[in-house]
Amino acid sequence: MIEATELTKRYGRTTAVDRLSFTVRPGVVTGFLGPNGAGKTSTLRMVLGLNQPSGGTVTVDGQPFGDRPRGLRHVGSLLDAHDVHGGCTARAHLRALAAGNGLPLRRVAEVLAEVGMADAAGRRIGGFSLGMKQRLGIAAALLGDPPVLLFDEPLNGLDPEGVRWLRNLFRQLADEGRTVLVSSHLMGEMQQTADELIVIGRGRLIAAESLREFAARGTQLRVSVRTPDAEILSGLLEGAGATVRLELDGAYTVTGLPADRIGELAFAHGVRLHELSPHAASLEESFMELTTQSVEYAAGAAR
Numbered sequence: 001m002i003e004a005t006e007l008t009k010r011y012g013r014t015t016a017v018d019r020l021s022f023t024v025r026p027g028v029v030t031g032f033l034g035p036n037g038a039g040k041t042s043t044l045r046m047v048l049g050l051n052q053p054s055g056g057t058v059t060v061d062g063q064p065f066g067d068r069p070r071g072l073r074h075v076g077s078l079l080d081a082h083d084v085h086g087g088c089t090a091r092a093h094l095r096a097l098a099a100g101n102g103l104p105l106r107r108v109a110e111v112l113a114e115v116g117m118a119d120a121a122g123r124r125i126g127g128f129s130l131g132m133k134q135r136l137g138i139a140a141a142l143l144g145d146p147p148v149l150l151f152d153e154p155l156n157g158l159d160p161e162g163v164r165w166l167r168n169l170f171r172q173l174a175d176e177g178r179t180v181l182v183s184s185h186l187m188g189e190m191q192q193t194a195d196e197l198i199v200i201g202r203g204r205l206i207a208a209e210s211l212r213e214f215a216a217r218g219t220q221l222r223v224s225v226r227t228p229d230a231e232i233l234s235g236l237l238e239g240a241g242a243t244v245r246l247e248l249d250g251a252y253t254v255t256g257l258p259a260d261r262i263g264e265l266a267f268a269h270g271v272r273l274h275e276l277s278p279h280a281a282s283l284e285e286s287f288m289e290l291t292t293q294s295v296e297y298a299a300g301a302a303r
């Protein structure tokens with residue numbers, strides 16, 4: 001389990017992580033989502049003890065991981081797939097990691113096989129594609145058979161087969177009872193990957209809930225309305241806090257009020273409706289909407 005409490009990271013005048021509190025539970029895949037620059041990498045580095053927080057705390061199974069009492073046996077991570085020595089072979093890289101962490105060398109062949117790289121074991125890393133480097137980084141994360149795993153943008157550079165494979169691997173690791181945290185800036189990637197979501201924007205927590213709950217936020221986000229009494233209805237809806245926009249095809253798009261409230265308001269004032277249809281937003285739209293709000297809020301707060 002990973003627990004962050006009021007976690008904060010400042011770089012000079014930039015606040016990259018801003019009083020962030022969340023819990024990552026074992027047994028599920030947790031997606032760590034936010035637009036570029038939201039503070040995901042900074043947060044993961046603090047979880048791993050690579051960066052010191054400017055404020056707050058983050059613990060792994062109750063203790064700050066910075067002390068590294070069990071190293072790779074406790075937490076495996078993939079932060080930057082390029083952060084490997086190009087002159088080494090894949091096997092030599094993993095053997096050095098295993099030796100440095102007191103792990104049995106037989107694990108090297110096991111993890112290389114697990115990530116589908118047994119045939120590339122003797123090749124120099126410098127000639128690897130990004131996808132192969134990602135697989136090597138994942139092999140390194142698995143080396144110590146750790147109960148906690150962190151992956152920063154691990155789907156980058158993988159082909160569709162690689163993405164499918166990695167999703168299955170995350171699922172399997174979670175089913176084995178491990179804690180699995182996977183970052184991404186793309187909602188679409190997380191849609192089929194994560195059970196739980198932690199969404200951040202500008203270093204702040206926006207949502208921490210299941211994918212299902214997150215998806216439900218998007219339902220009835222927009223409602224299409226057609227009416228011959230547009231002027232009256234617009235006034236009523238705007239009075240109730242909704243936003244009304246006329247579309248090119250003559251329909252009105254209403255946001256900020258659910259379809260049932262719109263129907264009731266219309267009925268109560270004798271307004272005729274020819275259409276009243278809610279549109280569920282895609283997860284990507286919900287994500288964009290939420291993170292855009294956070295950016296606007298942050299910009300407003302800075303003034």
Ligand SMILES: Nc1ncnc2c1ncn2[C@@H]1O[C@H](COP(=O)(O)OP(=O)(O)OP(=O)(O)O)[C@@H](O)[C@H]1O
Nearest residue numbers: 011014016034035036037038039040041042043185
């Ligand atoms: N070492 C550093 N020095 C100064 N500023 C930094 C440093 N590391 C990160 N930042 C800034 O902190 C903010 C958060 O960056 P971070 O890399 O944590 O975000 P991210 O969500 O991982 O983004 P991305 O998806 O682009 O990697 C950004 O504004 C970034 O420019």
